[in-house]
Amino acid sequence: MRRWTAFAVGVLLVLPALVRSADTNVDLKSRVVVHEIENGMRFLIFERHDAPLVSMNILVKAGAANEVTTKTGIAHLLEHLAFKGTQTIGTTDYTSERKALEELDAAFEAYHSALRKGADSATVAALYTEFGNKQEQASGYVVQAEFSEIYERNGGWGLNASTSLDYTHYYLTLPSNRFELWCAMESDRLNNSVFREFYSERDVVLEERRMWIDNNPYGLLYEELESIAYKAHSYGHPVLGYYDDVKNLSCQDVRTFYETYYVPQCMTAAIVGDVDADDAIELIDTYFGRIPSRPDPPELVTTEPPQPGIRRVEMNGRSPHLWMNFHTVPAEHPDVLSLELLSIVLTSGPSSRLYRSLVEEKKMASDLGFHRGNFAQAGYMTLVGYPMKGKTAAQLEEAVLDEFMALKENPITQEELDAAKARWKVWFYSPLSSNLSLAFFLCWYDRCKGGWSELFDRIEEVDKITCQDLMDVSEHYLDPEKRTVATMEVKDE
Amino acid sequence: MSRRIAVLLFSLSLTWGTAEIKDPRSMDFPPRLEFTPHEVTRFTLSDGVQVFFVLDHELPIVDVHFLVKAGEDRVPADCAGLAEILADLIVDGGSKRFPKYVFQDSLDRFGVSFTGYAGTDQAVFNLHLLSEHIPHLLPLVVDAIRAPALPQNQLKLCRKQYLTDYEGRNDDPKYIASRVFYKLLYGKQSPEAREVTPSCLENITTKKIKGFHQATYRPSDIMIGVEGDFDPKEMLDLLERCLGDWQEPNLESYPESSLYINPASPGVYLVQWPGSVQSSIYMGHKGLVRSDPGYPESRLLVEVYGGGWYSRLLHEIRIERGLAYAVSGSISSGFEEPGEFEGMCLTKSEKTLEASKLMLGIISELKTEGITQHELELAKDSWLASFPSYYEDPGEVLYDRMDYAGHGYPIDFWDELPDKIEPLTREDVNRFASEFLNPEELIILVVGDTTSFDGSVSELGQVTIIDPEVY
The missing domain is CATH 3.30.830.10 (Metalloenzyme, LuxS/M16 peptidase-like)
Known part of the structure; x- marks a missing residue:
């Protein structure tokens, strides 16, 4: 609590004339x-x-x-x-090549099938030689x-x-x-x-x-x-x-x-x-225009059932490592923006909650951050943490969960939300200056989100998000009882 | 059926829409495209700081780059990491006027990205923010660069983070390979290759960092580049207000050390890594300096060696034999000292020797036989036609021009290159290849599990074993 009071006072002292980030919009959409x-x-x-x-x-x-x-x-x-x-x-000659490719595939299938069925080694070797010959033949074209x-x-x-x-x-x-x-x-x-x-x-x-x-x-x-x-x-x-x-x-x-x-x-x-x-x-x-129309492909119909409890995988390695995954929502869902802002408040920048607490103050992690996955039918937020020398992934996991608990007692402030929105806007504009990344985003929004124009509409949508929205998505999605955890710990010699 | 019809139409060059369908193999375009690059303007502040501007008003963002001649090459080897830690402390530690938390919170509140690092020959800081925030936030950042607070608690945190990184240096065999290879090539103490070890971290004290900052962060050794949506006059005034009164310190800057410090002898080096299912193979020797008269030839040679899809490394190892996904070759050129000529490949353990020998064969053949006329034309066409891509991003143009200016090269060094490359002949490139490539001088490193190799590494030459835990 004291930390955030100090933060607010500090900014007021340093930047008395600075207004909150204005609603700068640029007409790229038209x-x-x-x-x-x-x-x-x-x-x-x-x-x-x-x-x-x-x-x-x-x-x-x-x-x-x-x-x-x-x-x-x-x-x-x-x-x-x-x-x-x-x-x-x-x-060099597709008509002949096509025939050679068909023979090649048949030769591979014969070899592969013999191998799978446990044919004797002489048969397998002969079929492999034949496969090699066909490969050479096809490569000639x-x-x-x-x-x-x-x-x-x-x-x-x-x-x-x-x-x-x-x-x-x-x-x-x-x-x-x-x-x-x-x-x-x-x-x-x-x-x-x-x-x-x-x-x-x-x-x-x-x-x-x-x-x-x-x-x-x-x-x-x-x-x-x-x-x-x-x-x-x-x-x-x-x-x-x-x-x-x-x-x-x-x-x-x-x-x-x-x-x-x-x-x-x-x-x-x-x-x-x-x-x-x-x-x-x-x-x-x-x-x-010369590409012919074709039937629609089959749709994906499987829905991931709700996760009933904690899932966990533990591996041994040379350095500790923590991944903590939470299921969220598909890319088109309106909660996506709130989740993006929440991840900024928690781990983006040195004054973000988890960074300041777990890296700077408690020195539990050398670094940490959220990785977000936005898919057409599902989504996730994964916390990736690198335990500080001398700490284990299990200790870091516990410390992260404590921070999530603290979030309930110490709700997100308007200052934090404004800061997150400002960072979001910088991130929003940055990739648009590159031709290739703008081309990528246009396509992705068009086919995997609600349409290409949503790319540009988000700048207005983000201003509508409230602190309560962030608290709601935090409560709903960052549920410790429904986490999936992967850890790597250093094995005792 | 429909596909067959489409092919037929394609091959007969019939029309489908309003234009004619052409075969891409016979399309003809002028090899070079005339255009005007982004204009970069240059100023000098009253204290001598060099300033470069490139304007781009499309988006409301600004990038400010600070280049300071305060790289690791000015740091004694027993304090390796000092320049890097100083850059970290500037980014996260604030200044005397704007202490750590005030500094961090002020930047974070407005979504500013302020990053920095120290490379071999310079420290680089990048400020990225909405243009409306520049007048208020640039002074904070300049203050941190000019008069960093260097808080003790931040130094402690940095040390712990570097120690954590050091612990993880051998986690991934690919990383072991590149780490060890550059140490072999440049020497273990080289600022280009050395690591920040626990003993170096113990030697890095606040006093030493302060001394280094006072001597190296000086107006004559700093350049500032600004790119994006800003008013040049207002920006110049702002920079003048922030920096114009900076006095040159009355002490010598720290001297630069050479990049090459006792490099390893040519030969074969092996890191045995049990359980590895894929080997990392590196081989290389010294590269060349950018001012070398053979630099234009080197650009074409590298295209044929390992630069593109048609290059010999990719062709022989990946496309023809499917031995690797990652295979590449490069010739890097330093501004003052040679960079490196290298080739790398990751291949399954059972093909380690086969891939290594192919790589060696390609280098030897390029030296003795040179490139073909077809390769020359392809490399030249490709290089000249892709030349405008260098100018796509105004920020990159700005950064490169600053880099050339900072190293005493003509600012338009790159612009002049097409005129030097266009007239090159096969003989020119092959003469260069024959003199430059030296298989006898190669340092070859293999990292992998020798128990599954397709032969003994000694087939490549006399082998020296390296223990990555202590190297």
Whole structure:
């Protein structure tokens, strides 16, 4: 209590003339041009002529959540394979290559099936040799990395893609005079991808998994946390997929996923930069208009049941570590803003409650913070804490819970809320200055929240939040009896 | 069926909308795009502080960057971390006029982000806030930089945080690899590679921090860059009011040490890490200085070596064989001293030797055979066409121009590069590669579980074992 009185007095002394953060708003919303083509694919164009560059992001609403058990990792593997080219790019002769790829997949299936069924080693070896021969045959038609090379030759910058639970997105920045190149490449990729070099790329993905999870103690801990946080919903699947699932995926699995979920009505593309919207629309119609309409993909129907009690996973490692997860709400839910502000009040900045108490005063943690997950059908707030030297994860966990209890006795003040709103506004504006991050946010709001315009409406919504709203969401969601905890402790020698 | 039709239409270049569908492989664009970069204006305050402005009124935010020649290269090795801790204390400890909690609460109340760190050759502070708050909050931050309070309790906290970090330095084998590799390459005591050890932390006292601050934080060694939504005249007046009376101290600044201090001998080094399912492989030697006449050639060589999707490292190790997700190569160039030439790859334990040998083969082949004409054209096209991307973010342009100015380079060093790269021939690049690349000088580090390797690391050369607990 005394701390906050001192805080208020201090600020009054230092900044007598400073008014509370004004409702600065900038009319970015009216600059967005929306264009939807007949097949249902939506385009959001934002002209910005500061530099001769244009950034593009395509969001496909298909991610790890759309996978089924035993086939985890498909969405991510598909994202990798989508760089292998199309029926025209990356091949010397697609007609012959297609036949070779069919034979290759059949050879793999024969080898894999024999292995699974425990065939004798000579049979397995012979089938493996045959698989190798077919692989060599198919590779004879491949023009390696041609898809990426075309972009790079044309000054493509930041060419990449990423997969999450709800979506996959593909992005890059190009010199603005090459916008048509993007239209040609991406409309082809979204419609005619060929998953060549499947087996070597699957190995690459397994290396990625080793890097982030299997050879990384914290990655492993996080995977465990996710898997126990969700009992029914596929949000508990790792985006990278489980090792054996990925190893057993077939090219046909990926093709089926692509044909089911990569449909134009589930895609939004954002184009931000030095383009003329009218010219861009003409090219968009020409190139993306050739993607045919397809049936809607199946909807996710599983709802995660309420968590009945505490869930916990404990691991041993070289340093202590604490993850404490609480289920919250889906991205579209009105409580999301209050939860964002609550996480700022609690852990953002040196004067935030938990930082000042647990890092500065009690020296329980070296650092801590909230990580928020906003998904289409669920959400979470996870406290990530690094215990200070000499402290354990269990001690930090207890101290964090004490702070949550103290919140009830010492409610959030108007000063804290105003400070959180000011920080929120700085965070709100910061990513919008980058073409690529604005393109990303436009797409994400369009497909995973309540629509792209909500991105800009939030600046007004945030001012309506009250202290009571923050107390309510804290009471409702940060329930210690419904926490999911993952700890790493140092094992006694 | 519909897909087949689409392909047919594609290949026949028929029209679908109003424009003609073209094959991306045959699209032709001018290689270079003419444009005017963001204008950066430069001023000098009355005490000599250099100030740079770049305006951008689209969003109501401002970034202020402070670059101070007070990096770890001016700190004695037995106090490694002193410059870093000073930067931490400035950010979190406030000033004499605005003590710690008043300072922290004032910035937090208005959502300000004030961060700082000390790198090898400079300390950097970044202030990020809504533009309306600048007139009131900039003076607080400048005061903390000019006259930090250095509170004892904050120093104690910093020490504990650094000790915690030190305890966790071997948690992740990837991190062990990069930590050990740079120590081998630059030397254990190098300001580029050394660590903040418990004994260094004991040596770092308030008195030493104060002495370092008095000598190194001086008007002649500080530059300020402001980017975003502000009025240049008002900003200049504000900075003049905050800084104009700063007197140059009557004492010498701390001397800079070399980046390379007793680097390890070329050879193979091994960290045995039981249970690791993936090996980290690093190899490299000295890079070059940015003023080196071969710098433009190095930009093209690195594209072919490990820069892009078509580079040899990515092609041979990732695309062709699926041996790694993370594989890359770079040639970094210091302003005054050479940076490093390096390659890195993370591959499953059972392929450690295969990947290592491929990496070595690529380096040797580039030295002896050089790059092909196709690679030269690809690298040149890619480099020249992507050149404008450097100018997308006005903040980055500002920061880079300050960096060049601070190191005595022409402020438009980068702007001139396309004219130097465009005329380069294959012979030029290969001459450079042949002189620059030196497989005999390579330091090779492997971190992994040798029990599952596909051979003995000694196949790569004479092996020195490193214990990461004490290295």
